[in-house]
Amino acid sequence: xxxxxxxxxxxxxxxxxxxxxxCEQNLNHDAMYWYRQDPGQGLRLIYYSQxxxxxxxxxIAEGYSVSREKKESFPLTxxxxxxxxxxxxxxxxxxxxxxxxxxxxxxxxxRLTVT
Amino acid sequence: xxxxTQPISMDSxxxxxxxxxCSHNNIATNDYITWYQQFPSQGxxxxxxxxxxxVTNEVASLFIPADRKSSTLSLPRVSLSDTAVYYCLVGGFxxxxxxxxxxxxxxxxxxx
Numbered sequence: 001x002x003x004x005x006x007x008x009x010x011x012x013x014x015x016x017x018x019x020x021x022x023c024e025q026n027l028n029h030d031a032m033y034w035y036r037q038d039p040g041q042g043l044r045l046i047y048y049s050q051x052x053x054x055x056x057x058x059x060i061a062e063g064y065s066v067s068r069e070k071k072e073s074f075p076l077t078x079x080x081x082x083x084x085x086x087x088x089x090x091x092x093x094x095x096x097x098x099x100x101x102x103x104x105x106x107x108x109x110x111r112l113t114v115t
Numbered sequence: 116x117x118x119x120t121q122p123i124s125m126d127s128x129x130x131x132x133x134x135x136x137c138s139h140n141n142i143a144t145n146d147y148i149t150w151y152q153q154f155p156s157q158g159x160x161x162x163x164x165x166x167x168x169x170v171t172n173e174v175a176s177l178f179i180p181a182d183r184k185s186s187t188l189s190l191p192r193v194s195l196s197d198t199a200v201y202y203c204l205v206g207g208f209x210x211x212x213x214x215x216x217x218x219x220x221x222x223x224x225x226x227x
Binding site (some may be wrong): 043099104 | 151156157159160162164202219220
């Protein structure tokens with residue numbers, strides 16, 4: 001089955017700790033994205049990557065870091081510098097090209113709670 | 116960035132047609148318009164995408180006027196299972212750069 005997976009589904013951490021959220025896709029997509037969603041709000045882009053070993057900041061990158069060492073994987077680290085890390089985190093992937101835009105396939109999300 | 120505006124919520128009944136409009140006055144020449152559906156605690160799911168005029172697939176239609184400053188998602192004969200949040204997304208990577216702007220979303224509630 002082709003798809004995009006995120007783990008774990010729920011994650012609990014103490015304030016001041018870094019935490020890494022996993023995102024893996026087997027769709028052979030070039031582009032991957034991380035979004036944050038707060039209760040009752042829309043999606044805000046944290047980071048995105050169009051190719052391996054390259055990534056760009058989105059609208060709310062402060063306090064987050066990413067890596068893209070493999071095409072299939074795009075882990076997100078929520079650092080202690082992120083002021084309000086408790087949120088629902090969504091990873092997505094898509095094809096990438098300059099001839100048009102491609103639909104994003106989203107993972108099931110990770111709900112992070114920091115206390 | 117192409118900021119989008121949608122109604123916060125809409126109510127409908129089963130069997131009716133629902134039209135959700137998204138305003139995007141600052142849409143750029145290369146921007147596409149994409150709609151997603153999201154159920155609680157799940158990732159959004161692609162519904163439809165268009166650039167201009169009208170696009171139709173098996174679940175929805177998308178109407179885009181000539182000036183492209185707005186778009187309307189049309190859901191024919193909705194059912195209870197269509198109760199969800201619908202997002203309008205304008206932009207993409209065409210031409211390079213980050214231009215992904217999700218709207219605030221429209222909560223659609225379908226009743227019997």
